[in-house]
Amino acid sequence: MPVQRTLSIIKPDAVAKNVIGDIIRRFEENGLAVVAAKMTRLTPEEAGRFYAVHRGKPFYEDLCRYMSSGPILVMVLEGKNAIALNRKLMGATDPKKAEPGTIRADHGESIEANAVHGSDSEENAAKEIAFFFGEVEIHSRNAA
Ligand code: GDP
Numbered sequence: 433m434p435v436q437r438t439l440s441i442i443k444p445d446a447v448a449k450n451v452i453g454d455i456i457r458r459f460e461e462n463g464l465a466v467v468a469a470k471m472t473r474l475t476p477e478e479a480g481r482f483y484a485v486h487r488g489k490p491f492y493e494d495l496c497r498y499m500s501s502g503p504i505l506v507m508v509l510e511g512k513n514a515i516a517l518n519r520k521l522m523g524a525t526d527p528k529k530a531e532p533g534t535i536r537a538d539h540g541e542s543i544e545a546n547a548v549h550g551s552d553s554e555e556n557a558a559k560e561i562a563f564f565f566g567e568v569e570i571h572s573r574n575a576a
Pocket of ligand 1: 494
């Protein structure tokens with residue numbers, strides 16, 4: 433299994449619920465390391481650029497409003513198979529359909545306010561990481 437990096441965001445609803453620690457604990461207990469992290473608040477315009485792939489969808493405007501509604505914690509996670517592993521720990525987009533024990537099942541409020549974001553492919557992970565972090569801000573645990 434390849435060591436990968438993926439972008440994780442703890443979204444405004446989960447930050448507001450004060451469950452940052454519980455979410456990071458799940459990553460660490462499952463072999464993912466936080467190699468970059470910062471708290472920030474997106475403007476609606478920045479949220480729109482981040483979610484540009486959803487432009488035109490019925491929920492796009494609401495999504496941009498929601499993602500800019502409060503602070504978020506943005507992280508780079510590193511580990512074996514990090515992209516798929518993070519998606520598995522997150523659970524399905526709709527918390528009502530997410531498997532029990534997943535982050536979204538436990539902490540998501542709705543299909544929109546669903547606690548976490550995780551990159552869905554290597555290509556998107558690279559783009560999303562570069563959206564938030566420069567290479568000097570990422571501290572690999574696998575460096576020689
Ligand atoms: P993800 O990869 O599981 O996050 O799902 P998507 O890439 O399909 O959607 C991105 C984000 O848009 C989701 O995490 C939700 O916050 C939001 N979203 C997705 N589908 C819907 C929807 O049908 N309605 C609303 N209001 N928001 C949605």
